[in-house]
Amino acid sequence: MKILDVKDLHVHYLTDEATVKAVNGVSFSLEKGETLGVVGETGAGKTTTALALLQLVPDPPGRIIKGDILFNGLPLLSLKEKEMRKLRGEKIAMIFQDPMTSLNPVLTVGDQITEVIKLHNTELSLASATEKASEMLETVGIEAVRMNEYPHQFSGGMKQRVVIAIALACNPEILIADEPTTALDVTIQAQVLSMMGKLKNERGTSMILITHDLGVVAEICDKVAIMYAGEIVEYGNLRQVFKNPMHPYTKGLFASIPDMNKTVHRLTPIKGLMPDPSCLPFGCSFCARCSIASESCVKNDPEILEIEPGHIVKCAYCKA
Amino acid sequence: MDDILQVKKLQKYFKTPKGTLRAVDGLTFSIPRGATLGVVGESGCGKSTLGRTVIGLCDATAGQTIFEGKDILHLQGKERKAIRLQMQMIFQDPFSSLNPRMSVSEAIAEGLIVHNLCSSTAELNKRVTELMDTVGLAQRLALSYPHELDGGRRQRIGIARALSLNPSFIVCDEPVSALDVSIQAQILNLMQDLQEERGLTYMFITHNLSVVKHISNEIMVMYLGQMMEKCPSEELFSNTFHPYTKALLSSIPSVDLDNRKERILLNGEISSPIDPKPGCRFAARCPYVENICYQQNPEIREIVSGHYIACHCAEKIQ
Numbered sequence: 001m002k003i004l005d006v007k008d009l010h011v012h013y014l015t016d017e018a019t020v021k022a023v024n025g026v027s028f029s030l031e032k033g034e035t036l037g038v039v040g041e042t043g044a045g046k047t048t049t050a051l052a053l054l055q056l057v058p059d060p061p062g063r064i065i066k067g068d069i070l071f072n073g074l075p076l077l078s079l080k081e082k083e084m085r086k087l088r089g090e091k092i093a094m095i096f097q098d099p100m101t102s103l104n105p106v107l108t109v110g111d112q113i114t115e116v117i118k119l120h121n122t123e124l125s126l127a128s129a130t131e132k133a134s135e136m137l138e139t140v141g142i143e144a145v146r147m148n149e150y151p152h153q154f155s156g157g158m159k160q161r162v163v164i165a166i167a168l169a170c171n172p173e174i175l176i177a178d179e180p181t182t183a184l185d186v187t188i189q190a191q192v193l194s195m196m197g198k199l200k201n202e203r204g205t206s207m208i209l210i211t212h213d214l215g216v217v218a219e220i221c222d223k224v225a226i227m228y229a230g231e232i233v234e235y236g237n238l239r240q241v242f243k244n245p246m247h248p249y250t251k252g253l254f255a256s257i258p259d260m261n262k263t264v265h266r267l268t269p270i271k272g273l274m275p276d277p278s279c280l281p282f283g284c285s286f287c288a289r290c291s292i293a294s295e296s297c298v299k300n301d302p303e304i305l306e307i308e309p310g311h312i313v314k315c316a317y318c319k320a
Numbered sequence: 321m322d323d324i325l326q327v328k329k330l331q332k333y334f335k336t337p338k339g340t341l342r343a344v345d346g347l348t349f350s351i352p353r354g355a356t357l358g359v360v361g362e363s364g365c366g367k368s369t370l371g372r373t374v375i376g377l378c379d380a381t382a383g384q385t386i387f388e389g390k391d392i393l394h395l396q397g398k399e400r401k402a403i404r405l406q407m408q409m410i411f412q413d414p415f416s417s418l419n420p421r422m423s424v425s426e427a428i429a430e431g432l433i434v435h436n437l438c439s440s441t442a443e444l445n446k447r448v449t450e451l452m453d454t455v456g457l458a459q460r461l462a463l464s465y466p467h468e469l470d471g472g473r474r475q476r477i478g479i480a481r482a483l484s485l486n487p488s489f490i491v492c493d494e495p496v497s498a499l500d501v502s503i504q505a506q507i508l509n510l511m512q513d514l515q516e517e518r519g520l521t522y523m524f525i526t527h528n529l530s531v532v533k534h535i536s537n538e539i540m541v542m543y544l545g546q547m548m549e550k551c552p553s554e555e556l557f558s559n560t561f562h563p564y565t566k567a568l569l570s571s572i573p574s575v576d577l578d579n580r581k582e583r584i585l586l587n588g589e590i591s592s593p594i595d596p597k598p599g600c601r602f603a604a605r606c607p608y609v610e611n612i613c614y615q616q617n618p619e620i621r622e623i624v625s626g627h628y629i630a631c632h633c634a635e636k637i638q
Contacts, residue, residue, distance in 0.1 A: 041502065041503075042471075158589075185362035185363055185527065186529075186571040187571045187586045188589065190571035190573075191585060194585060212501065214575045215572065215573030217575075218575050238577065239577060242575060243577065252502060253501060256501045256502045256504065257501055257530065258505075258531055258534035260533060260557060260572065261576065263554070266509055268505070269503070269506040269509060271506075273470060273503075
């Protein structure tokens with residue numbers, strides 16, 4: 001069952017100098033209980049896509065130009081702000097990138113979890129909301145006695161657990177996690193990832209995990225979308241994309257990572273830089289950095305090809 | 321072997337209201353000329369402080385740093401300035417380590433001017449142009465300011481600044497951790513090329529184990545200011561002894577779908593470096609901890625030739 005269906009989403013940032021085309025025609029769907037990994041470099045439009053799903057793109061300057069977002073068949077983009085506000089946090093929740101800045105420093109963590117629960121269950125008494133909050137804190141592995149402590153009394157990994165507790169407090173159907181472990185050390189990252197995996201399985205939550213770390217995707221995701229310059233250039237299940245990457249950009253990404261199991265003298269980086277999203281090239285956005293690009297790549301935007309069931313590539317030179 | 325740098329029992333303590341913070345606590349190691357020593361550890365383990373202390377950016381509490389046969393920790397004034405010509409540093413964050421009011425060429429020329437290395441403006445300009453070519457910065461960027469450039473280019477400025485004085489030894493403090501993977505590979509290749517051309521010696525500080533494996537000859541694993549394990553880089557990945565290193569290696573998410581390794585999850589977090597308890601620093605999180613670990617700080621010993629560890633129970637774990 002499709003829980004989320006995104007079709008041809010375009011998000012632009014309109015500034016005085018230029019129009020920054022952050023997301024250009026992104027389409028994907030999410031099945032119930034599934035985890036989708038969205039991978040890309042800085043500026044690829046990952047976070048903007050996530051914000052657009054919740055309609056949190058700052059407007060101005062951000063604007064959802066066109067597209068459809070269907071949540072259980074409900075068109076999110078035509079909802080009123082009041083209706084959207086009821087959905088946020090309750091049905092679709094988000095974990096933000098930086099646990100150091102996404103908590104309110106002057107409220108105790110207990111209050112911050114209770115706040116979400118109270119907001120979405122207005123009939124609940126404060127006492128029972130507080131009790132539920134302390135259960136949540138225990139669920140993410142923090143003792144309930146720390147309810148009355150402030151964010152600065154927690155370490156980075158612990159703060160991220162609090163953020164996860166807030167996101168999961170109302171038992172959302174979709175959890176969007178934006179680089180949840182980027183700011184953490186590897187041993188702490190391993191703890192947080194295994195906890196997230198466990199909670200997701202217990203509760204059957206669907207998840208969108210945004211990251212730039214292909215290793216994290218391999219740990220936790222079922223499907224992968226590779227984003228480049230606001231487009232999904234490759235999409236498929238984990239095995240299809242990791243075992244048989246087709247798009248030159250995906251191949252380049254894998255070649256850029258130093259491999260722990262092999263010894264190579266030199267890495268093979270992708271030459272050049274990502275194009276400026278305020279003046280994207282006319283044809284394929286990757287053509288300037290691509291080793292197999294031809295003249296037609298510069299002129300024509302490649303079509304989206306399905307090279308095997310469920311494995312989609314946006315490149316003119318990838319044939320099934 | 322010809323060691324360019326020898327560090328002996330180096331200590332750097334900070335006084336805090338809560339007690340003495342032992343950021344670097346008795347480290348001894350040496351780096352052969354032309355080699356790269358990788359220093360890995362989690363945040364707060366003292367790796368950046370180690371880099372800064374070795375190069376003299378902060379004063380050591382005790383110990384010795386012998387560079388080219390000379391103890392440099394207590395040099396003052398002119399002598400210290402002279403030694404700076406040979407030791408340089410590349411900083412972590414290319415976004416905050418550059419002066420926003422200096423253009424690219426000014427930033428690169430700064431060191432040359434301070435040390436009076438160029439007799440004329442023409443010579444200075446020539447040197448700056450050469451340096452920009454070396455690190456792969458286009459000449460048209462000479463008058464740009466840091467905010468106009470992306471992270472990869474800014475880090476190239478940082479590298480050009482470090483190279484400007486023709487040093488023989490460079491401390492690289494997380495030079496690629498702020499960069500995207502495709503740019504990271506470009507910078508790592510550049511650093512390797514420069515090392516081969518100029519015979520540079522690197523001390524490469526990072527938390528990224530796959531990067532450190534790629535670039536280092538030897539790797540030192542740090543935990544709470546102390547050395548846990550030090551060995552040739554191949555060996556660290558094939559034959560580790562220390563339980564912390566094992567856990568660290570198993571925590572790295574791997575892109576390999578077929579060889580999933582079993583993950584060793586550590587309990588808890590890195591404890592406070594302020595007035596640490598006696599005994600092994602890692603004892604509280606160690607899955608193999610024994611009584612002796614809480615009583616005695618393990619001495620560093622050579623377990624196999626060239627492979628040093630600080631652990632009481634390494635043989636039992638194997």
